[in-house]
Amino acid sequence: MTGTRFNCLCVWNNLETVLSILSDLDGGRAEAVLKVLNGRRDELRRALLRRTHHISSAVLQDFDWQLKLSLSSSQISSLQTPLLSLSLDVREGGATRPVTMEMNREELNTLISSLEAANKVILEVKDCVPYAESTPD
Numbered sequence: 050m051t052g053t054r055f056n057c058l059c060v061w062n063n064l065e066t067v068l069s070i071l072s073d074l075d076g077g078r079a080e081a082v083l084k085v086l087n088g089r090r091d092e093l094r095r096a097l098l099r100r101t102h103h104i105s106s107a108v109l110q111d112f113d114w115q116l117k118l119s120l121s122s123s124q125i126s127s128l129q130t131p132l133l134s135l136s137l138d139v140r141e142g143g144a145t146r147p148v149t150m151e152m153n154r155e156e157l158n159t160l161i162s163s164l165e166a167a168n169k170v171i172l173e174v175k176d177c178v179p180y181a182e183s184t185p186d
Contacts (some may be wrong), residue, residue, distance in 0.1 A: 111138040
């Protein structure tokens with residue numbers, strides 16, 4: 050278990066859950082760790098929220114996509130390559146900026162894999178940080 054994951058559990062879970070995680074330690078050490086964590090709970094919570102907030106403040110506002118079939122290029126007379134045109138409206142700091150990209154199949158698969166990995170991380174953070182407390186202090 051990573052330190053960040055453990056800190057999340059300590060900040061937002063009940064004492065019984067934390068004690069069960071610390072069950073490998075003898076009673077005195079587990080109680081000492083619990084006492085320190087409990088005393089610094091607010092500080093740990095603020096640090097975790099700042100850390101997750103600083104990942105990025107950009108928010109996807111809207112998107113649009115088109116699938117195109119490239120029939121030829123200047124180098125090849127018969128290409129027939131599908132291309133995805135993706136337009137994103139990203140809001141950051143109150144301003145919305147357009148981001149446009151064109152991808153072939155391999156690039157699209159890479160993007161999808163990256164988004165799936167990012168979603169997995171978000172789900173882990175979501176398990177760790179309740180929605181009501183997910184804004185930095």
